[in-house]
Amino acid sequence: MEGQNYELLIIGAGPAGLTASIYASRYKIKHAVIGSLPGGTMTEAHKICNFPSEPNINGWDLAQKIEGNARQLGAEFIASEAVEIGGQYPNFSVELANGQVLLTKSVLLATGTKRRHLGLDNEQQYLGKGLAYCATCDGPFFKDKIVGVLGGGNSAATAALYLADIARQVYWFYLGDRPEAAEPSWLEEIAKRDNIKHQPKAKISNLVGEDRLAGVELVGQDGQVSQLALDGLFVEIGSDPATGLLQQLGGQINERGYAVVDAGQATTVAGVWAAGDATTASNGLRQIITACSEGAIAADSIFGFLKKN
Amino acid sequence: MSQVLELNPGNFATEVLNSELPVLVDFWAPWCGPCRMMSPVLDSLAVELDGKVKITKVNVDDPINQPLAAQYGIQGIPNLKLFKAGQEIADFVGMRQQESLRQDILAKIA
Numbered sequence: 001m002e003g004q005n006y007e008l009l010i011i012g013a014g015p016a017g018l019t020a021s022i023y024a025s026r027y028k029i030k031h032a033v034i035g036s037l038p039g040g041t042m043t044e045a046h047k048i049c050n051f052p053s054e055p056n057i058n059g060w061d062l063a064q065k066i067e068g069n070a071r072q073l074g075a076e077f078i079a080s081e082a083v084e085i086g087g088q089y090p091n092f093s094v095e096l097a098n099g100q101v102l103l104t105k106s107v108l109l110a111t112g113t114k115r116r117h118l119g120l121d122n123e124q125q126y127l128g129k130g131l132a133y134c135a136t137c138d139g140p141f142f143k144d145k146i147v148g149v150l151g152g153g154n155s156a157a158t159a160a161l162y163l164a165d166i167a168r169q170v171y172w173f174y175l176g177d178r179p180e181a182a183e184p185s186w187l188e189e190i191a192k193r194d195n196i197k198h199q200p201k202a203k204i205s206n207l208v209g210e211d212r213l214a215g216v217e218l219v220g221q222d223g224q225v226s227q228l229a230l231d232g233l234f235v236e237i238g239s240d241p242a243t244g245l246l247q248q249l250g251g252q253i254n255e256r257g258y259a260v261v262d263a264g265q266a267t268t269v270a271g272v273w274a275a276g277d278a279t280t281a282s283n284g285l286r287q288i289i290t291a292c293s294e295g296a297i298a299a300d301s302i303f304g305f306l307k308k309n
Numbered sequence: 310m311s312q313v314l315e316l317n318p319g320n321f322a323t324e325v326l327n328s329e330l331p332v333l334v335d336f337w338a339p340w341c342g343p344c345r346m347m348s349p350v351l352d353s354l355a356v357e358l359d360g361k362v363k364i365t366k367v368n369v370d371d372p373i374n375q376p377l378a379a380q381y382g383i384q385g386i387p388n389l390k391l392f393k394a395g396q397e398i399a400d401f402v403g404m405r406q407q408e409s410l411r412q413d414i415l416a417k418i419a
Contacts, residue, residue, distance in 0.1 A: 036346045037342050037343070037346045043345075044342055060340060079349050081406075097406055097408075098407070127402045128386075128388050129382070129384055129385070129402075132384070134341070134342075136340060136341075137338070137340070137385070137386055138384060138385045138386065140338075140370075141383060141385070142384070211382075212382070232384065
């Protein structure tokens with residue numbers, strides 16, 4: 001149809017979007033990948049051991065390999081963010097943060113997740129002044145310092161391990177008795193580090209300091225408030241699905257905000273698919289490999305759909 | 310070719326502290342994904358704000374620049390500091406969209 005630039009726009013350049021592009025290129029689907037950071041969230045992982053053929057790689061390097069693969073097969077990359085989406089099959093319009101509007105027949109949403117913040121009033125005040133959300137970005141500034149990591153999952157566990165090589169002391173705060181959501185392999189490595197101190201049942205109620213973060217206020221189970229001096233606090237308390245664009249189109253999300261998809265990664269909106277961490281697929285196992293898998297399945301479904309329609 | 314000027318301790322005083330134009334300094338590192346995301350934004354701002362604000366960057370991963378990072382208390386990147394008449398007048402931590410960053414810079418130097 002006249003004025004239509006693409007058969008497919010892939011929104012998101014993480015492992016789901018990049019893999020979908022690899023498959024779309026092989027299927028000769030005219031497409032582009034929209035995203036300002038190829039690799040997305042995975043670029044922040046300092047160590048990945050469970051991606052087949054890569055027993056020990058950092059997220060940045062793995063992202064570059066997948067991006068390189070997609071580029072080699074001819075992917076077009078648009079370094080921006082999609083802010084608005086409208087229309088319906090076969091005429092969707094996608095507006096980018098730079099004001100550009102692109103037209104496409106079909107859409108794959110591979111928008112991943114957004115980090116959760118602490119939700120404390122003075123959080124913004126300490127951002128970049130002791131409070132951090134990316135251990136691989138900001139960890140090197142805390143050489144020989146005392147830092148805390150907040151969260152009970154794999155991101156927190158790997159952040160604690162990464163920081164243990166840099167900082168003098170790492171306090172690992174989590175809500176339960178144990179860091180239930182962290183892989184046993186990470187816990188085994190953490191147990192070998194004598195500068196990582198577990199702080200179970202820890203609820204951080206406030207950040208303290210003047211120009212910079214000087215410590216945190218903790219509330220114990222008995223309601224007692226105590227303070228712990230820290231030079232830095234790394235927040236790794238999980239993330240929420242970025243499904244705003246799907247909602248703009250009236251697509252279904254589940255009670256936790258994830259994009260509802262079928263076995264072929266199709267959303268409830270005709271001509272719109274979703275893949276990666278923001279979907280209900282892969283039994284909720286949100287890993288790089290499942291994102292790649294969902295991207296491949298989505299591209300295959302889109303190929304079949306475009307052929308028939 | 311990027312118009313963003315690379316800084317080091319040798320040219321920091323001339324290019325920033327003694328600059329006639331206001332200067333935006335991007336403290337960044339190659340291993341920082343969000344910093345990489347800011348790079349095209351800064352390239353674009355360098356063109357848009359040409360003649361109004363000088364856009365510069367300091368690679369804090371380079372050992373030669375680490376004293377600058379320490380001097381300006383950098384503990385999180387990307388960290389953009391705005392200087393006017395040799396004084397730091399604002400700082401912006403974390404990812405920013407181009408439009409809102411441009412507006413904030415122009416408001417601060419007005």
